[in-house]
Amino acid sequence: MATHTGQLTPPAIRISGLTRSFGARTVLDGxxxxxxxxxxxxxxxxxxxxxSTLLRAIAxxxxxxxxxxxxxxxxxxxxxxxxxxxxxxxxxxxxxxxxRRGKDARERGLSALAEVGLAGREESWxxxxxxxxxxxxxxxxxxxxxxxLLLADEPFGALDALTRIKMHTLLRELWERHRxxxxxxxxxxxxxxxxxxRVLVLEDGRVGLDLAIDVxxxxxxxxxxxxxxxxxxxxxxxxxxxxxxxxxxGTAI
Amino acid sequence: xTDLASEGVTPAPAAGAQRPQAVSVDHLPPDPAGTxxxxxEPVARRRVRKLGPGRxxxxxxxxxxxLVLAVxxxxxATGQLDPGAIPAPWTVVRTGARLWTxxxxxxxxxxxxxxxxxGFTIGLTAGVVLALAAGLSRTGDAVIDGTVQxxxxxxxxxxxxxxxxxxxxxETFKYAIIAIVVYVPIYxxxxxxxxxIDKRFVELAEVVGLSRLQFVREVVIPGxxxxxxxxxxxxxxxxxxxLVVLEQINATSxxxxxxxxxxxxxxxxxxxxxxxxxxxxxxxxxxxxxxxERRVLSWRRTLAN
Numbered sequence: 001m002a003t004h005t006g007q008l009t010p011p012a013i014r015i016s017g018l019t020r021s022f023g024a025r026t027v028l029d030g031x032x033x034x035x036x037x038x039x040x041x042x043x044x045x046x047x048x049x050x051x052s053t054l055l056r057a058i059a060x061x062x063x064x065x066x067x068x069x070x071x072x073x074x075x076x077x078x079x080x081x082x083x084x085x086x087x088x089x090x091x092x093x094x095x096x097x098x099x100r101r102g103k104d105a106r107e108r109g110l111s112a113l114a115e116v117g118l119a120g121r122e123e124s125w126x127x128x129x130x131x132x133x134x135x136x137x138x139x140x141x142x143x144x145x146x147x148x149l150l151l152a153d154e155p156f157g158a159l160d161a162l163t164r165i166k167m168h169t170l171l172r173e174l175w176e177r178h179r180x181x182x183x184x185x186x187x188x189x190x191x192x193x194x195x196x197x198r199v200l201v202l203e204d205g206r207v208g209l210d211l212a213i214d215v216x217x218x219x220x221x222x223x224x225x226x227x228x229x230x231x232x233x234x235x236x237x238x239x240x241x242x243x244x245x246x247x248x249x250g251t252a253i
Numbered sequence: 254x255t256d257l258a259s260e261g262v263t264p265a266p267a268a269g270a271q272r273p274q275a276v277s278v279d280h281l282p283p284d285p286a287g288t289x290x291x292x293x294e295p296v297a298r299r300r301v302r303k304l305g306p307g308r309x310x311x312x313x314x315x316x317x318x319x320l321v322l323a324v325x326x327x328x329x330a331t332g333q334l335d336p337g338a339i340p341a342p343w344t345v346v347r348t349g350a351r352l353w354t355x356x357x358x359x360x361x362x363x364x365x366x367x368x369x370x371x372g373f374t375i376g377l378t379a380g381v382v383l384a385l386a387a388g389l390s391r392t393g394d395a396v397i398d399g400t401v402q403x404x405x406x407x408x409x410x411x412x413x414x415x416x417x418x419x420x421x422x423x424e425t426f427k428y429a430i431i432a433i434v435v436y437v438p439i440y441x442x443x444x445x446x447x448x449x450i451d452k453r454f455v456e457l458a459e460v461v462g463l464s465r466l467q468f469v470r471e472v473v474i475p476g477x478x479x480x481x482x483x484x485x486x487x488x489x490x491x492x493x494x495x496l497v498v499l500e501q502i503n504a505t506s507x508x509x510x511x512x513x514x515x516x517x518x519x520x521x522x523x524x525x526x527x528x529x530x531x532x533x534x535x536x537x538x539x540x541x542x543x544x545x546e547r548r549v550l551s552w553r554r555t556l557a558n
Binding site: 059078085088099 | 453454456457459460461462463467471475476552553
């Protein structure tokens with residue numbers, strides 16, 4: 001799976017004319033979006049801007065989504081939620097392989113746990129894990145499916161700052177090894193620009209800004225080049241009051 | 254300790270407060286030997302009132318009952334209690350032994366146990382089946398839930414006269430009443446646990462592509478088990494309660510009947526033997542359910558352990 005050409009291969013996700021309203025409120029207003037296979041995309045937006053709604057629609061979790069266009073997604077899609085969503089009555093390994101059938105399920109689960117740094121914890125109960133560990137287990141659960149597309153809905157939003165930085169590194173490593181397309185919904189501008197190669201800002205139910213981040217990895221949170229992208233995104237989000245420094249402090253919107 | 258404390262912005266609030274306040278990064282002393290103190294020195298620390306109940310006393314459940322028994326024995330021995338009203342513990346034991354050896358007690362106990370067991374089993378089965386049917390399908394819910402809620406509003410013991418007319422005064426009627434008393438709490442708790450399954454887990458099941466059957470088996474049933482056990486314990490208690498009532502008013506055998514007869518002859522010791530056996534039944538069955546619960550729900554960490 002080394003294709004990273006973009007133009008030649010068909011896009012992993014193709015969305016056109018996607019609309020979703022809740023009562024009289026239109027949250028997604030005819031979204032058009034293509035994501036090439038293997039691209040790491042972050043989706044930013046104010047709370048209530050429809051980030052999660054879009055993600056849920058792509059995941060197929062929204063059973064009432066409408067639109068006259070198309071919504072094409074790959075076969076194997078995994079979702080990581082903001083909470084780890086581990087079933088408390090199943091041990092960690094059993095959670096990771098949930099729904100996975102076949103003889104190799106256990107082996108896949110063990111290797112996924114090893115990849116996220118939870119080797120040896122397979123027999124633990126979820127409530128014995130810390131927040132970061134639980135989220136690692138959730139990542140392992142998504143890896144077990146060898147996803148072509150990984151959807152992550154603010155997966156690190158509930159973690160402390162230090163754990164979040166570690167998880168950023170881990171997610172980027174996993175992406176480099178497996179190269180799925182990633183759509184990361186986040187409200188953290190720094191998180192978006194450190195991780196993603198392309199950042200989208202959702203605004204008034206449409207993609208308001210589509211910004212490619214041309215900075216090689218591994219990226220430093222203090223890279224001045226990145227903070228310029230940060231400024232740009234904050235401006236697009238309408239919260240850039242002070243021109244300097246603001247972006248460095250893990251600004252959450 | 255004074256060095257650090259005096260450097261603080263505010264005066265140290267309590268004697269022995271050891272926390273350095275407002276030490277900026279530049280002033281941090283080099284700390285080659287690990288943290289502040291060697292382990293031999295006692296660490297002065299802030300006193301915090303402990304609010305948890307602390308460690309459990311050994312065999313703490315038995316202390317209260319043993320105390321009651323002791324008071325009872327002493328009062329009897331010193332003649333403070335009227336033996337006609339409350340006989341001495343040893344009299345009760347002797348009576349129990351006599352009833353057991355002449356065979357009447359064992360017959361009564363078996364009869365009572367059978368009633369409770371049969372009624373309970375029917376009630377448990379009915380409660381579980383109905384709750385599953387109502388909790389897992391909308392049609393089932395529409396048909397069953399309202400009916401059970403209606404049934405629940407009528408006190409079951411109030412049904413006794415009607416059931417005697419329908420089923421006669423034999424065993425069937427007793428099984429029926431016990432079963433109804435048992436099924437109601439089991440149904441109610443299991444049903445609410447089933448319909449209270451976290452929506453987020455439903456999403457998760459959709460994402461990993463569980464079939465409907467898998468979803469029920471892996472998510473719904475295990476998630477509803479804690480609620481089920483609440484109902485189960487209420488059901489067990491209910492079966493003993495209804496048994497007592499049934500046997501004391503409409504029976505010709507069983508523990509309740511034995512006690513009822515004893516009342517006619519003024520045999521308080523026999524009544525107390527019966528009460529003690531009821532108590533043991535309740536205690537043993539409740540402990541049994543609790544033991545199973547602890548095994549099955551071992552994933553839960555609560556304040557209790």
